[in-house]
Amino acid sequence: MMPLHVLQLGPVPPPEGGISRNMLAIRYELRAAGHRCSIIATSKSTVESNEPDIYHPRSKTALIGLLRNLDYDVLHLHIGGEVTKRVLALAFACTIFGGKRTVLTLHSGGYATTDAAKNAKPSSLAGRIIRRFSRIVTVNEGLADVFRRYGVEDEKLSVVLPYSLKSPDENVSVPVELASFCKSHSPLLLAVGGLEKDYEPLMQIAAMRRSSAICQTPD
Numbered sequence: 001m002m003p004l005h006v007l008q009l010g011p012v013p014p015p016e017g018g019i020s021r022n023m024l025a026i027r028y029e030l031r032a033a034g035h036r037c038s039i040i041a042t043s044k045s046t047v048e049s050n051e052p053d054i055y056h057p058r059s060k061t062a063l064i065g066l067l068r069n070l071d072y073d074v075l076h077l078h079i080g081g082e083v084t085k086r087v088l089a090l091a092f093a094c095t096i097f098g099g100k101r102t103v104l105t106l107h108s109g110g111y112a113t114t115d116a117a118k119n120a121k122p123s124s125l126a127g128r129i130i131r132r133f134s135r136i137v138t139v140n141e142g143l144a145d146v147f148r149r150y151g152v153e154d155e156k157l158s159v160v161l162p163y164s165l166k167s168p169d170e171n172v173s174v175p176v177e178l179a180s181f182c183k184s185h186s187p188l189l190l191a192v193g194g195l196e197k198d199y200e201p202l203m204q205i206a207a208m209r210r211s212s213a214i215c216q217t218p219d
Contacts, residue, residue: 004030005035005036005037005038005071006038007038007040007098008023008026008027009075009076010023010042010043011041011042018107018162019078019080022078022105038054038055039053039054040057041056074101074102077090077103077105078105079104079105079108080106082111082114091104091130091132094133102132104130105137105160108139109142109162111146112142112143120146121151122150122151127151131150136156138159139160143159144157
């Protein structure tokens with residue numbers, strides 16, 4: 001098999017995030033297998049990377065110029081959060097310049113609960129643009145159902161869970177302060193994520209309050 005050049009679009013750390021770490025992991029695996037992987041940052045990084053094949057366009061025109069002029073075999077767009085008109089415009093541009101090998105990954109598992117997702121229709125603007133991609137990757141079955149309502153056929157859908165079931169690294173240890181805190185608090189609820197509505201932070205806070213109230217209720 002001839003080496004491929006895969007072009008990814010999405011956030012480039014810093015700041016760190018789940019999408020950016022996934023993109024860097026894909027880049028690492030592709031390069032380890034002898035392929036080339038370039039990345040176009042679609043959001044502003046606090047520090048611009050000086051690594052080869054990582055681009056930080058400063059305008060929409062510059063981004064389109066990269067899509068038009070870079071020589072790549074596969075284009076992979078990563079998005080998360082809300083699918084706004086601006087995101088759809090970028091997605092449409094990717095399908096124009098990416099040809100017949102275009103992949104879209106929607107990382108936000110909570111998108112399925114949004115009004116836009118609940119009203120998904122093949123005739124919608126989102127539906128018409130999304131169906132232009134060669135492959136759609138989602139992180140759960142709920143999102144896959146949304147794309148089906150957008151008119152995406154099952155053979156173009158892939159569900160890739162956002163976690164890996166394997167034993168933790170035995171060399172990693174919990175800091176003493178955190179271990180002590182966990183031992184002295186029960187019940188203990190741990191949430192890792194951003195304060196974005198798609199990650200339901202208010203629901204998590206409410207759950208903590210309810211748990212606290214239950215623990216304080218006398219028998």
